[in-house]
Amino acid sequence: MSLNFTILYGSVREARAGIRLARFIEKTVLQRGHAATLVDAAERRLPLLDKMYKEYEPGTAPAILQELAQLYRESDGFIVVSGEYNHGIPPALKNLLDHFLEEYFFRPSAIVCYSAGQFGGVRAAMQLRMTLAELGMSSIPSLLPVPHIGSALTPEGNPNEPRLAAITARFFDELEWYASALQHARNAGTPY
Numbered sequence: 693m694s695l696n697f698t699i700l701y702g703s704v705r706e707a708r709a710g711i712r713l714a715r716f717i718e719k720t721v722l723q724r725g726h727a728a729t730l731v732d733a734a735e736r737r738l739p740l741l742d743k744m745y746k747e748y749e750p751g752t753a754p755a756i757l758q759e760l761a762q763l764y765r766e767s768d769g770f771i772v773v774s775g776e777y778n779h780g781i782p783p784a785l786k787n788l789l790d791h792f793l794e795e796y797f798f799r800p801s802a803i804v805c806y807s808a809g810q811f812g813g814v815r816a817a818m819q820l821r822m823t824l825a826e827l828g829m830s831s832i833p834s835l836l837p838v839p840h841i842g843s844a845l846t847p848e849g850n851p852n853e854p855r856l857a858a859i860t861a862r863f864f865d866e867l868e869w870y871a872s873a874l875q876h877a878r879n880a881g882t883p884y
């Protein structure tokens with residue numbers, strides 16, 4: 693069954709390395725027969741949060757917020773690609789996430805984390821998991837951590853080592869199960 697995934701990536705640094713991983717995830721979603729939209733915070737520059745999308749009168753939100761709200765409502769799941777800045781998540785990623793709330797509800801999320809070092813961004817991932825639960829898109833149990841992000845993938849987003857392909861397949865098997873299950877459940881109705 694084809695599902696619709698949104699990939700959220702929130703590093704806006706000029707020298708960012710995580711975009712390679714975001715591209716790899718986008719390609720993987722497409723290869724598995726699903727639809728993928730990469731929301732790159734560097735391309736879709738949101739201002740530092742002033743008003744959330746829902747605080748605007750209907751039809752008056754800036755076009756970029758209306759576009760993202762529509763995209764999120766049509767999504768079956770979110771894949772959040774997060775680096776680790778001082779053991780937390782990148783500020784542009786948090787800013788991107790915080791503009792919305794209800795649009796995420798009743799959909800699963802999955803965390804793909806990375807860092808320059810050997811721990812693959814898992815400390816940031818643990819904080820991200822709490823935020824995603826509060827946003828109504830609880831994360832699946834598995835993480836996809838990628839250490840040594842500088843050498844793990846080519847600039848086009850192709851893995852330099854076979855390990856990544858193997859753990860990615862299992863991660864996506866799990867995400868697809870949750871996304872499909874919650875799609876059926878949403879179609880049957882939500883509590884609010």
Ligand SMILES: Cc1cc2nc3c(=O)[nH]c(=O)nc-3n(C[C@H](O)[C@H](O)[C@H](O)COP(=O)(O)O)c2cc1C
Nearest residue numbers: 703705707708709710775776777778779807808809
């Ligand atoms: C402000 C800042 C803080 C960082 N803190 C950590 C950290 O706590 N742990 C870690 O493993 N790497 C840390 N790094 C290194 C990042 O893992 C590495 O630069 C990575 O490429 C950042 O993702 P990006 O290139 O997509 O922005 C930090 C990098 C920056 C810029």
